[in-house]
Amino acid sequence: MLEIKNLHVKLEDEDKQILKGVDLTVPAGEVHAIMGPNGSGKSTLSYVLSGRDGYEVTEGEASLDGESLLEMEPEERAAAGLFLAFQYPVEIPGVGNMTFLRTAVNAQRKARGEEELSSAEFLKLIRQKAATLKIDSEMLKRPVNVGFSGGEKKRNEILQMAMLEPRMCILDETDSGLDVDAMRLVAEGVNALRSPDRAFLVITHYQRLLDHIKPDVVHIMADGRIVRTGGPELALEVEQNGYGDLLAEVG
Amino acid sequence: MMADTAVLAAQVPAVEGKARPGDAALAARLEALDLPRGGFTRSAREDAAQRLHAMGLPGARDEYWRYTDPAPFNAARPQPVELAADATTLFTGIERLNIVFMDGRFDAAASDALEAEGVQIESLAAADAKTDHWAAGLYGRLEASGQVPVKRPFAVLNTLAAAEGVLIRVTGKPSRPVHITYRRSAADADVCLHHVVKLEDGAELTLLETGSIGARSNVVIETDLGQGARFHHISAKRANDPKLGLGHIFVRVAAEALFKSFTLTVNGLMMRNEAVIEIAGDDAVAHIAAAVLGDGDIGRFHHDDTVFITHAAERCESRQVFKKVLKNGAEGVFQGKILVKPGAQKTDGYQISQGLLLDEGSQFLAKPELEIYADDVKCSHGSTTGALDETALFYLRSRGVPKERAIVLLVLSFLADALDEIEDQRLRDDILGRLEDWLTARAGNPGKA
Ligand SMILES: Nc1ncnc2c1ncn2[C@@H]1O[C@H](COP(=O)(O)OP(=O)(O)O)[C@@H](O)[C@H]1O
Ligand SMILES: [Mg+2]
Numbered sequence: 001m002l003e004i005k006n007l008h009v010k011l012e013d014e015d016k017q018i019l020k021g022v023d024l025t026v027p028a029g030e031v032h033a034i035m036g037p038n039g040s041g042k043s044t045l046s047y048v049l050s051g052r053d054g055y056e057v058t059e060g061e062a063s064l065d066g067e068s069l070l071e072m073e074p075e076e077r078a079a080a081g082l083f084l085a086f087q088y089p090v091e092i093p094g095v096g097n098m099t100f101l102r103t104a105v106n107a108q109r110k111a112r113g114e115e116e117l118s119s120a121e122f123l124k125l126i127r128q129k130a131a132t133l134k135i136d137s138e139m140l141k142r143p144v145n146v147g148f149s150g151g152e153k154k155r156n157e158i159l160q161m162a163m164l165e166p167r168m169c170i171l172d173e174t175d176s177g178l179d180v181d182a183m184r185l186v187a188e189g190v191n192a193l194r195s196p197d198r199a200f201l202v203i204t205h206y207q208r209l210l211d212h213i214k215p216d217v218v219h220i221m222a223d224g225r226i227v228r229t230g231g232p233e234l235a236l237e238v239e240q241n242g243y244g245d246l247l248a249e250v251g
Numbered sequence: 252m253m254a255d256t257a258v259l260a261a262q263v264p265a266v267e268g269k270a271r272p273g274d275a276a277l278a279a280r281l282e283a284l285d286l287p288r289g290g291f292t293r294s295a296r297e298d299a300a301q302r303l304h305a306m307g308l309p310g311a312r313d314e315y316w317r318y319t320d321p322a323p324f325n326a327a328r329p330q331p332v333e334l335a336a337d338a339t340t341l342f343t344g345i346e347r348l349n350i351v352f353m354d355g356r357f358d359a360a361a362s363d364a365l366e367a368e369g370v371q372i373e374s375l376a377a378a379d380a381k382t383d384h385w386a387a388g389l390y391g392r393l394e395a396s397g398q399v400p401v402k403r404p405f406a407v408l409n410t411l412a413a414a415e416g417v418l419i420r421v422t423g424k425p426s427r428p429v430h431i432t433y434r435r436s437a438a439d440a441d442v443c444l445h446h447v448v449k450l451e452d453g454a455e456l457t458l459l460e461t462g463s464i465g466a467r468s469n470v471v472i473e474t475d476l477g478q479g480a481r482f483h484h485i486s487a488k489r490a491n492d493p494k495l496g497l498g499h500i501f502v503r504v505a506a507e508a509l510f511k512s513f514t515l516t517v518n519g520l521m522m523r524n525e526a527v528i529e530i531a532g533d534d535a536v537a538h539i540a541a542a543v544l545g546d547g548d549i550g551r552f553h554h555d556d557t558v559f560i561t562h563a564a565e566r567c568e569s570r571q572v573f574k575k576v577l578k579n580g581a582e583g584v585f586q587g588k589i590l591v592k593p594g595a596q597k598t599d600g601y602q603i604s605q606g607l608l609l610d611e612g613s614q615f616l617a618k619p620e621l622e623i624y625a626d627d628v629k630c631s632h633g634s635t636t637g638a639l640d641e642t643a644l645f646y647l648r649s650r651g652v653p654k655e656r657a658i659v660l661l662v663l664s665f666l667a668d669a670l671d672e673i674e675d676q677r678l679r680d681d682i683l684g685r686l687e688d689w690l691t692a693r694a695g696n697p698g699k700a
Binding site: 049050052073074075077078080083084087089090092093094095102103104105107108111136143162164177 | 280295640641642645646647648649650651652653654656658659663664665666667668670
């Protein structure tokens with residue numbers, strides 16, 4: 001489903017190379033995890049895939065279902081089925097969470113040539129999805145992420161994912177700043193969406209999220225490259241020995 | 252009317268010594284006006300004539316006019332401007348008492364009967380035939396007391412020259428808002444209006460203003476709020492109207508009274524709105540807010556809000572929220588002052604002014620000032636100028652919201668604090684809807700940026 005080949009990325013305004021040849025393939029139905037030390041380029045990869053400004057792809061490519069992502073606008077990638085749960089969800093004062101979600105859902109449906117949801121249909125859907133994430137109606141009415149706790153922001157990201165039903169979901173450190181209960185809710189939200197025609201790329205610094213969201217494949221990223229790929233046991237290795245040994249091994 | 256001009260001109264004290272540079276301009280400015288003689292307003296007009304000649308028109312060197320060029324307002328006559336067709340309507344779903352002005356004249360046939368429970372309304376032109384009137388103590392008087400410490404010559408000119416306006420005295424709590432609609436047909440209408448609004452103790456009123464006043468307008472509103480009175484003012488003039496507009500609102504707020512004013516501006520040529528608010532009684536509240544959208548491509552856009560709030564009593568709250576969205580070389584100005592007089596303890600004064608620049612050619616200039624002579628007060632002010640938040644824009648787009656729509660949402664987000672100052676939800680929704688329509692229509696044509 002997601003195919004990344006030899007991706008090289010530098011900052012647009014600076015002569016700084018961040019991704020130095022990333023190769024990664026995530027087939028439909030699978031959950032892949034990317035682990036790696038801070039600064040290794042994990043968030044950059046997620047931003048480049050979803051189309052954020054400020055980065056320049058100098059080499060390589062990335063495609064979703066065979067369609068090249070890199071020339072698309074961010075909203076086109078979203079409509080094509082890509083979703084990024086942000087490491088730091090953005091606060092948007094004055095725009096209701098509900099209004100935002102409805103705008104997003106209907107914009108995507110429109111872009112795909114589908115019929116927009118009516119108010120009633122939308123309400124029904126969001127109430128049901130919010131309930132499973134323990135997001136109350138008051139939180140839905142508040143401005144996007146404003147005054148939300150860290151955990152509430154992350155749950156709100158998962159709610160957006162559940163409403164938008166993307167096929168390729170990237171989660172960037174969705175576990176950071178979550179207590180055990182919130183982590184369980186988030187993981188349940190993700191697991192509920194697992195399906196044969198949907199894939200996940202779970203970026204995390206720690207192993208603990210992977211106790212709840214069982215990955216099929218684990219990649220280790222360091223200094224802008226994927227340096228190791230293995231099964232779930234790789235995450236346990238990181239947990240026990242840290243990145244030091246692993247990276248030393250790779251050289 | 253020439254005779255009247257002569258009467259007032261005769262009262263002008265002979266200028267001692269050499270003529271000042273602006274004297275000829277002032278003479279030409281007055282010459283172009285029909286100065287009414289006035290009935291109950293007569294002494295106020297005579298007083299204004301004296302004051303105006305003493306202070307003269309503002310000049311380019313005037314500190315208070317540092318960011319806005321007074322020349323188009325000093326000119327004897329405005330340039331004629333074409334008026335775009337009037338497509339939008341506001342507040343039509345709400346029951347109102349309608350007052351209509353056409354080219355600056357009260358239009359009785361187009362207005363509702365000026366009768367409602369708990370409120371007395373008259374046109375100034377009609378009322379000024381009388382020599383005795385409840386408004387005699389206010390007309391030109393609040394304006395005159397608002398001339399210290401800064402001079403506001405165009406307000407003085409207005410007191411002198413305005414033949415038209417409305418006089419509203421509220422004794423109860425009328426169920427309907429009073430809605431003044433301005434219409435114009437003449438391309439060169441140079442309009443001077445003077446409204447007086449008095450709320451007796453405990454009275455309540457919502458005043459709405461919409462429409463297009465003139466090619467050039469000079470409007471003064473004097474507002475006197477009695478103890479515990481509540482006054483809401485919402486102004487949303489015609490969008491895309493290529494006008495020169497000057498407005499002054501002078502407000503006196505008694506104990507426990509509440510004053511709230513919100514102004515929406517969507518394009519135009521040059522506008523300056525001055526608010527002079529004196530909080531005179533304890534435990535009173537005064538809020539003033541504005542949301543401004545300016546596109547320099549539609550016409551030159553220069554919008555100046557100049558606010559002076561005086562706290563002269565204890566435990567009062569004032570709040571200024573000014574937001575301007577500017578593009579294609581548009582200019583926004585904010586000058587706002589909070590003066591806390593000795594003894595005005597427990598004052599809570601807040602002021603925020605923000606410019607959102609949608610391109611590099613636009614600019615926002617802010618001059619916030621605090622002057623505090625009491626020790627137990629809480630006053631804060633902040634001013635920011637910035638571009639759209641790229642992170643927020645990306646966040647919205649990453650959810651599938653198209654760029655143009657995302658920008659509309661972020662502009663509304665930026666304006667939200669100002670819109671929140673409209674208490675009545677129906678009125679707020681109406682304004683918000685109009686704003687959204689307008690932003691969406693414009694989004695398809697973002698101009699040069
Ligand atoms: N916009 C940016 N400006 C400057 N440096 C950046 C920017 N984005 C990423 N970097 C740098 O690139 C490297 C990788 O960052 P990031 O992708 O956030 O790593 P990770 O998510 O793995 O912690 C870091 O050294 C970071 O400082
Ligand atoms: Mg990161």
